[in-house]
Amino acid sequence: MKYDLLTESWIPALDLQGHTKEYSVTSLLDAAPKLQRIVHEKPLVVASVQRLLLAILYRSYGYLGQDDWDEVFEAGEFGEPVSNYLNSPECIDRFDLFSEACPFFQTANFTKEKGVTTSVKKLSPDLASGNNKTLFNHIADNHEFSLSAKEAALQLLVCQYFSLGGGVSGSSVQFGKHPNLTNSPLVGGAVVMVEGENLFQTLMLNLHMPKDEEWLDRKVDLPVWEQNEPEKPEAREMRGLTDYLTWRARHVRLLPEKDGTVARMFFAQGLPNPKEMEQEPYFAYRLNKDDKILPVRLSFERACWRDTANLLQYARSTKVGIEPQDLRPAGIQLLAAEDNELIDKLKLNCQLIGLDNNKANPLCWFEERLPLAINLIEKDREQKNKFSAHLLKGLETAEAIHRQLMSAVRTFASHLLPDGARAQDVTTKVESINPARFYWPKLNEPFEQFVWALSHNSEEAKSNWRKVCQEIAFAAFEGATQSWCYGGVRAQKGLSIAKQQLEESLYGRTWQRHVYWSQDTQEIIKQLYHWGSPEYPRRDILAVLRKSLDLQKNSQLAAISYLGPLLANEDERSEVQAFVAALFASHPKVYQQSQHLSFGAVWYQADKDQRPGMSFRFECLLEAKGEQLKQTLRQMVQILKSKDIAVDYRTLMEDLYYWDSDDKRIQLKWARDYWAKPNQSTEPSDSAAATN
Structure with missing residues (x-):
């Protein structure tokens, strides 16, 4: 059986x-x-x-100098060196997935002791096998599972590059006892590739390796498909870059x-993994506070764009006298x-792309894309690029x-406990x-625009x-604490204090939102102020209105005789207005x-020291409803008198319209204005505190 990867269609693009x-x-x-990029549902592929x-x-090309690289890139396609190599004896019959003599990226005639075989689910970390955690796939070992030849070829590559360490490897006929499993070369960091406008540009833009004269002089730097001798599963010296890029991390033979x-x-x-390759060329690295070099990783806890500076800038130590490093x-x-004009355009x-794992257990994989502006890339080791400095400042701001x-x-x-x-x-x-x-x-898209x-x-x-x-931080606070507005007075007090703290730290002041007073509210308050004018008070009308607080029907009917034309048509709204x-x-x-001045702010004026008795009365007010609310407000107004x-009264009337709202917005606003010691607004007279 033959499946030649040079001629069979198996790579989706x-x-x-x-x-x-x-x-x-x-x-x-x-x-x-003519292709955009390689695509697959699994980023590791x-x-x-x-x-x-x-x-x-x-x-095919060897180590390209700058002029040679420019020549290939400007040609816009891969030339004869690639086609000649793929048609050479070094490749013919070496890309056959099922060859008995030279199976691609496998070990010929490799056999485990006692003929013990393993499910092909072991090729990919997302497929549950043995005692691995079942995260991505729920097919048990006793269920039949197989891969097509093309999918087996793709997963074989994933196995060699992304296999996780941990666990016993067993013994084979050829090599005896194998060491325990170790991580493959691409585990532990994020593979970073510069993407061009087509696949040719993408591959060329990443065709760069740090040159090592010792490697250049070696004649034994061969990719895995050109290596003939089976290798024992023990540490050996890396022979060159193509040897490393096709490192045989696992002995495999597909059946x-x-x-x-x-x-x-x-x-x-x-x-x-070879000790000579201390830093994977396609990883980005950073310096921690102790100047230890660590790979940039992808994880749930940290958005990848937060490490943009590590991708584009030299790594600089906080200690004096240490040269910047290109990591x-x-x-x-x-x-x-x-310095190529074609690239600049x-x-x-x-x-x-990366695999997040906890020891030997895969957690998730990632495929992220970040915008890449050429002028943000540092080219001078000694002097910072002004644009990259602005980028770093922006990241620090976030x-x-x-x-x-x-x-x-x-x-x-702290207030909840x-x-x-x-x-x-x-x-x-x-x-x-x-x-x-x-x-x-929420910052992913804004960062790209930035x-x-x-x-x-x-x-x-x-x-x-x-x-x-700032806006997203404030929205994040409200989103994270939204459910706690139902948590009673203690939670409302904590929300009010914490929200003011956030506003002052973000904006350097107390930031308040406003809406307009409704028309019917303004008309009623205007009439009340006319009746209560110190120069010409209408004591008879005020006495009738005041008597309606007794909650007796006759007294309420008498009050309505004066307020009737001004009251709203809705029963609940008109009841608030009359009260x-x-x-x-x-x-x-x-x-x-x-x-405007909410009732919480008014009560703070009466109790700036927040004495226990006054605070307790205010807490009772926040939890009150219906007739209890009216009775409590009546008593507190007398204390203010x-x-x-x-x-x-305008703001009080507007607030009471929404007292029974599910989101407790009025109670939260009053609590905030009382416990957070509010700054007064300077909004014009036709606006009031936010109730919507």
């Missing part, structure tokens, strides 16, 4: 018209200028195929069925070294605002609220970016200020 088609290795490289193609190109599918295989540990991936290093992206958000949520969380709660308990509560889930994901805007107007881009981060009119009659001190403090 998207053409420039948006159609997906499968290609062989040869036809894919021929058609590369995409990264694995790209790595295979780069190995073929390195073997095809008669119909060409593959269900079982022989599988064991191969070569451990960027190969494609970015190529762009930093190249391209619209480029960064593709990041991080700083996130810290302000977390600080406010921590303040809120009993007094004197341990710091660890507060931290646990903050983690359960998790405002970051409402913050970082990157493109930086190259045109840096100052405006930075200003807009800060505003977006507030009666409150005014009991304390007819006219509120003279133009800005004794202190000669005016009530903003």
Whole structure:
């Protein structure tokens, strides 16, 4: 049985018209200028195929100097070196997936002791096998499972590049006992590829490796398909870059069925990763606070764009006297070294693919794309690029605002717990609220706009970016704490204090939203102020209105005789209007200020020291409903009267319209204005506190 990867169609790719088609290795490289990119539902397959193609190109061209690279890139297609190599004896019959003598990327005649075979599910980390956690696939080991030849070829590449370590490998007839499984070369970081406008450009833009004269002099640097001798599963020296790009991390031999599918295989540990390759060329690295070099990883907890500076800039230590290091991936290093007008005109992206894992268990895979502006890439090791400096400042802004958000949520969380709660308990509560889930994901699209805007107007881009981060942080706080508005007075108090803390840290002031007073409210209040005018008070009318607080039908009917033409048609709304009119009659001190003042702010004026008795009365008010609400307000207005403090009856009337709203917005606003010690607004007289 034969399945030649050079001629069989097995690699899915998207053409420039948006159609997906499968290609062989040869036809894919021929058609590369007409294709957008390699596509597959599993991102690890995409990264694995790209790595295979780069190995073929390195073997075909060798190490390209800058002039040679420019010549190939400007030609717009792969030339004779590639086709000649693929048609050479080194490749013919070496890409046959099921060859007995030289199976592609496998070990010929490899057999486990006692003929123990393994399911092909072991090829890919997303397929549950043995005692692996079932995360992506729910097919049990005792169920029949097989792969087509083309899918087996794709998953074989994934196995060699992304297999996770951990577990016993067993013994084989050829090599005896194998070491325990170790991670393959691409585990532990994010594979970063510069994406051009077609597949040819993408491969060429990543065809750059740090040159090592020792490697150049070696004549034994061969890809895995040219290596003849079977290798023991023990550490050996890396022979060169093509050797490393096709590193045999696992000893595998696929066992095809008669119909060409593959269900079982022989599988064991191969070569451990070479010590010479301390840094994977297609990973991006960063320096931690101790100047230790660590790979940039993809994970749920951290959006990949937050590491953009590590992709584009030199790594600089915080310690004095240490030279900047170039820890960027190969494609970015190529762009930093190249001075080609054709590249400057391209619209480029960064593709990041990675596998997040916990020890030997896969958690998820990622495929992310980031915008890539050429002028953001640092080319001078000694002097920072001004655009990249602006980018770094923008990233720091997002991080700083996130810290302000977390600080406010921590303040809120501390009010949810009993007094004197341990710091660890507060931290646990903050983690359960998790405002970051409402913050970082919302910044993905704005960040892309920020990157493109930086190259045109840096100052405006930075200003807009800060505003977006502030708005999203505030929305994230509200989204994360929304359900807590039903949590009683303690939660409302915590919300009010934490929200003001966030507003002041974001904007340097208390930020308040406003709406207009409704027309019927203004007409009633205007009439009440006329009746309560100190110069010509209508004491007879005020007495009738005041008497309606007794909640007796006759007294209420008498009040309606004066208010009737002004009251709204809706029963609930007119009831609020009549009640507030009666409150005014009991304390007819006219509120003279133009800005709004909620009842919480008024009560704060009466109780700036927040004495226990006054605070308790206010807490009871926030939880009151119906007749209890009216009775409590009546008593509190009398206390305000004794202190000669005016009530903003317009705002009170508007707020009471929405007192029974499900989101408790009025209670939260009053709590905030009382406990958070509000700043008064300077809005014009036709606006009031937010009730919508």
